[in-house]
Amino acid sequence: MFILRQRFYLVLGLMLLLLVIEVKAFQFHDTDGKIHTLADYKGRWVIINFWATWCPPCLEEIPELIALYEDRKDIMVIGVAMEFSDPEVVMAFVEKMSISYPTVLGTRRIASQLDEISMLPSTYFFDPDGKPAARKLGIVTRESIESFINAR
Helix, strand or coil, X not given: CHHHHHHHHHHHXXXXXXXXXXXXXXXXXXXXXXXXXXXXXXXXXXXXXXXXXXCHHHHHHHHHHHHHHHHCCCEEEEEEECCCCCHHHHHHHHHHHCCCCCEEECCHHHHHCCCCCCCCCEEEEECCCCCEEEEEECCCCHHHHHHHHHCC
């Protein structure tokens, strides 16, 4: 029993440590070649959304993310398209959907900077100080994002 309790507190401590670590090293190039880091958006909430063109739930949430990005200047939305095989498909899709927020051609290296991406869509929330605030598996809506941010 003592060992189980000790393990529990060790795991809990590690989880709390992960919540306060800033992900300063997270960086990527968008489809326009611009380099982005979390530090670039200090003072704003950052929403990083992992998606793919072949993922119906991902496609369902894109219009919500576009509206959020265009209406809320205190929130930065970044899309990471997990299309390992054909970047042209992503570029055409971004243009067709008029995605206005920065889009990254995802790689396993980019995904591993945050966590192992186990399903799509996956969305990561970073607070205005650049600290991890939440991770959501599955569809997010503008309303759910704003509710989460407003509650903080």
